[in-house]
Amino acid sequence: MSNTDLSIASNAEILPIGEIAERAGIPADALELYGKYKAKIDVQALLPAARLGKVVLVTAISPTPAGEGKSTVTVGIADAFSQLKESVIVALREPSLGPVMGVKGGATGGGFAQVLPMEDINLHFTGDIHAITSANNALAAFIDNHLHQGNALQIDPRRITWKRALDMNDRALRQVTIGLGGPAQGVPRQDGFDITVASEIMAVLCLATSIEDLKERLAQMVIGYTYGKEPVTVRDLGVEGALALLLKEAFKPNLVQTIEGTPAIIHGGPFANIAHGCNSLMATNTARQLADIVVTEAGFGADLGAEKFMHIKSRKGGFHPDAVVIVATVRALKMHGGIAKGLLGEENPEAVRRGMVNLAKHVDTIRQFGIEPVVALNRFLTDSDAEIGEIMEWAAASGVQAALTNVWEQGGAGGLELAKLVKQELDRPTNFAPLYDETDAVEEKLQTIVQKVYGGAAVQLTDQAQKQLAELKKYGWDELPICMAKTQYSLSDQPKLLGRPEGFIVTIREIIPKLGAGFLVCLTGDIMTMPGLPKQPAALKMDVGPDGKAIGLF
Structure with a gap:
């Protein structure tokens, strides 16, 4: 059997979804x-749970091109819990077509620790992201139509x-001009596109807890300002109901399965470097209602997805992780130790030792939240005993x-030791506490994240950011959590500063209020909310065979 993720997924036995639902108690x-x-799961048709399950959050060291396998470990540990006869559900984000067709790949795990049907999940799945795209662009159309039809709200284009x-x-x-061609074509103005997973509607869908909450969050979204510099919201346009109607099916969590038949709920897909990086509250809460243990992940390293899980998702959801797993690899630690990607196959315990500072910082970060993390060393074939020994000794x-x-x-069998260690942590009380209060000044919240989480x-x-901050305070929007938009490759805002840089200063170039989501997006460095494709995108190797099966997906 070929050992590609796609071939393993294609040859796996997949059960009818009704059997998976029965296992999950749906x-x-x-x-x-x-x-x-x-x-889809109609959450309203579920019976109330006597108690809610505990949450295992899987995060990682700062990612590198060598790969860490965070989603793979997330799926694997869920399967390991299943093998240990624990009641468990894995809850993941939906993949975005941008990374799938670009360079990062999908988000369904890998090898024998995958969620199925892999092809569907990595492509259009149940259409949730398309629905979010439609709602986002419907709102854009409503705004431009309002301008064209007389601009009663006096919106400044x-x-x-x-x-x-x-x-x-x-x-x-990223930057476009619209409305050209004369009065019949609308009002000319500068516009632009974000990738859908950075849309505020994605964040709103992922943080809403009911249809009514969804509508209220949509209504609160700020779309611009009047000529008098007063904010204009979706409520002012009166279209929150229409947007909610477009999202009503997408709002329901999706049920699928792992290769080993563990129930998996996959829903919502915000990036962690330009958004909050967590799957939906609906998905996590539904899983908690159905299982004793919920294994979920947050995007990229603990400085991004995990920090936002603690400060944004935990606050909105009224729960916190009961255990945290930090995924690390020998290969990635060697890169953080200064070794080029092409030389990672060569044994180099000294490089591992130098790169350990990155893992140490992420451990320190999770401990600051009052949780004792467990490290998952995700093994690759090229890892030597000496290199592994460096990490285990540390x-x-x-x-x-x-x-x-x-x-x-090995699938779940390869994660049994990890699952047993995590179960020990689940049985211990945590002393969880966020690192800042929402009422802290914005400057204080930013300073806390930079110093305590990034080590800057x-x-x-x-x-520009200072001017925007003054406006936020004027409108009373400063008592919101922070969602940092930052490179994933470094603890700093400079992608090439690997390892554990010190003494750096993080520059906030722009602060964007997202009132529907309930946070302030702070853009750092040269981070983009619309990525670009690489020179050799993964799409060049993709095709579909005469049998309708995918070729070269991963």
Whole structure:
């Protein structure tokens, strides 16, 4: 058998989704079928739970091109819990077509630790992201139509902040001019596109807890400002009901399965470097209602997705992680130790030792939240015993629980030791506390994240960001959590500063209020909300065979 993720997924035995629903305790009348192997869950048809399950959050060290396998470990540990006869559900984000067709790949795990049907999930799935794209662009159309039809709200076309969206990396759409061609074609103005997973509607869908909450959050979204510099919201336009109507099916969580038949709920897909990086509250809360243990993940390293899970998702959801897993690899640690990607196959324990500072910082970050993390060392074939020994010796000396995992090759069996360590942490009380209060000044919240989470020296605001901050305070929007838009490759805002840089200053170039989502997006460095494709996009290797099966997906 070929050892590609796609071939393993294609040869796996996949069960009818009704059997998976039965395993998860989902009654038939709460299941809305999307073919044989996918379904939506009608949460309102579920019986109330006597108690809610505990949450295992999987995060990682700062990612590198060498790969860490965070989603693979997330799926693998869920399957390991299943093998240990625990009641468990894995809850993941939906993949975006931008990374799938670009360079990062999908988000369904890998090897024998995958969610199925892999092809469907990585492509159009149940259409959720398309629905979000439609709602986002419907709002854009309503705004431009309002301008064209007389502009009763006196919206200043120069101060419209709402952008159109597309779920694809397309740098040519970052800045566009619309409305050209004369009066019948609308009002000319500058516009732009975000990738759909950076849309505020994605964040709203992921943080809403009911249809009514969804509508209220949509209504609160700011789309621009009047000529008098007063904010204009979706409520002012009166279209929150129409947007909610477009999202009503997408709002329902999706049920699928792992290769080993563990129930998996996949729903919502915000990026963690330009958005809050967590799957939906609906998905996590539904999983908690159905299982004793919920294994979920947050995007990229602990400085991004995990920090936002703690400060944004936990606050909105009224729960916090009961255990945290930090995924690390020998290969990635060697890169953080200064080794080029092409030389990672060569044994180099000294490089591992140098790169350990990155893992140490992420452990320190999770501990600051009052949770003792468990390290999952995701093994690759090229890892030597000496290199692995460096990491395990460091863990023992640092009082960190660590387990060698091999879930890519062995599935749940390769994660049993990790699952047992995590179960020990689940049985212990945590002392969870966020690192800042929402009532802290914005400057204080930023300083806390930069110093405590990134390990930097200070934060500075550009003139534009300072002006925006003054406006936020004027409108009373400053008592919101922070959603940092920052490179994933470094703890700093400079992608090439690997390892554990010190003494750096993070520059905030722009602050964008997202009132519907309930946070402030702070843009750092040269981070883009519409990525571009690489020179050799993954799409060049993709095709479909005469049997209708995918070729070269991964």
